[in-house]
Amino acid sequence: MKKTLIFGLLLLASYLADAQKPLRLAVAGVSHGHVPWILNRKDKKDIELVGVAEPDKELSARYAARYKLDPKLFHTDLGRMLDEVKPEAVVAFGSIYQHLAVVEACAPRGIHVMVEKPLSYRLDHAKRMVELAEKNHIYLLTNYETSWYPSIEKAFQLVADSNFVGKLRKVVVHTGHEGPKEIGVGKEFFDWLTDPVQNGGGALIDFGCYGANLMTYFTKGEKPLSVTAITRQFKPEIYPKVDDEATIIVEYPSSQCIIQASWNWPFGRKDMEVYGDKGYIITDNNTDYRLRNRTHPERRTKVSKEALGVYDDPFAYFHDVIRGKIELRPYDLYSPINNLTAVQILDAARQSAKTGKTVTL
Template structure:
């Protein structure tokens, strides 16, 4: 009897060890597209044991070879054809670092193979692409996430927390979001990246898409997916000699039944900025960057400055750790959370309406 119990305990222990080893097994990751300037986020990422890079792919083999050499990626992992890479390496997950237009092709290749995907912002160039991607993700039951830099910010997470608690702002009335920089050419973006970033087909637009998506993403999360009533937008070309084919300045007003969001997206700021102001009936929140913010509520004579870190609020400062935890079902994305598919479908709908409004000079009313 004792011997049987001992054997049973050893069996249970062996199973627990086996399960633990399987849980710690790295996720097989492949990279689809290498022309995005943020490619260093994954190729230059320090090894954490959560992912195993099994392949990188881009039709531009000169670029692929160059980046592989720069980031010390084994030449054997380089592919020119996406389907061949997926069939040869059989990854669990793919991250897309090509043009926004190419996001659809990545999902079309990955979804039927049951491969989870994370794309760089925004999700898609238009609603036609976005709906097709949503359809594929649902049919084949894959995770399809969208990565934004501001999703990593402790100040973004803290703002969401404060709004959710209602202690600072109360009901939201106005949100003003500023995103952008001096311009992609001015800040030194690689020519390969610049080529599609300033192409109205491959990027879907200029500053309106490149930085307007941040505000649409955050407001959709703040309102938990509330449907906008209308979108009004004005775009400008202050630098037609530099950006002849796309806008370099956009102001987007997104109206809701009880609130309004003003998104200022620009390739003309005198410096980089990603900040926002959230105004409610009882106070406001202002963020300056990823860690600095201030709040003011009724009864206060001035603002209270805060410095927020990941120790003060629950936030993933590494998007790939978030991706891994979603894949391994350690967490489940909220329906309209910053990375979620539902959120980012609505982001594309807002951007589509903004383009239409800027083109026609009319307010676009969304179907409810």
């Protein structure tokens, strides 16, 4: 009995020590405009940056100088870097098309992966990525800004865990901004973001993915019945190869989602309207929301990340998933199953916009 107790305590001590160790993290690609977040994340102790793979040497040198990073961290070949520095996890900050190649390199090596939204824009790519993750027992996460919003999580709780709005009937998601050029994204980001191969489309992919991800969460993984989409080019002189405006209608057995994605709005916005048969919730931004039902008049309120335990740092979230502090549900915002469904919606939306027909799933 005493030996068993001692052995158990040793195992617990070992587990706690591993849980406290910094996560050995590498970066695949630096052409995404959000990569500075991880390159400049030096004040946190949960992550240790051990390598960066980027074939563009000039771009690597620029980032190394800007963030005072050791040039030896940078490599031109992803596979070679993985074998040399042996990270536990990789975050992908290249084009969306390159996500599959990152998972193909990492999964057989047992390296966890987090990509920037969306998981992919091609259903065949997404299926292959999830298949590789499951086969090799790695985590495959997708990071969305709206996953950090406490207002979104509060709305989900009011829909899923209470009867405040009643039966879910309609969700309207607005996501967009003035346009990549108009907000001043870097050249390397702009080049692939407006490329029909590297990004798969324009506003439809860049912002339509938010609504697909959120609706999958709010329906707890319910599969859609059909997708109808219309895209426009209001600024062909700036975005000649891709759409800059998209409206997507996703039908479910007892509800509907309307996704409005735009590179044309006068101001950036990410907000959502959730309607049930008894009430509604409207998230105005990341913390503020409005709600009303048949027994409660409309009221405005605010919620904090501390109140709900929402992570506003995706790398801390990634760390805690890998260390076993968080257990992902299949429909969670970061989860591969949720994001596989989101890609199915995006893939169907691209097909619908191209053919002018509703796509039945």
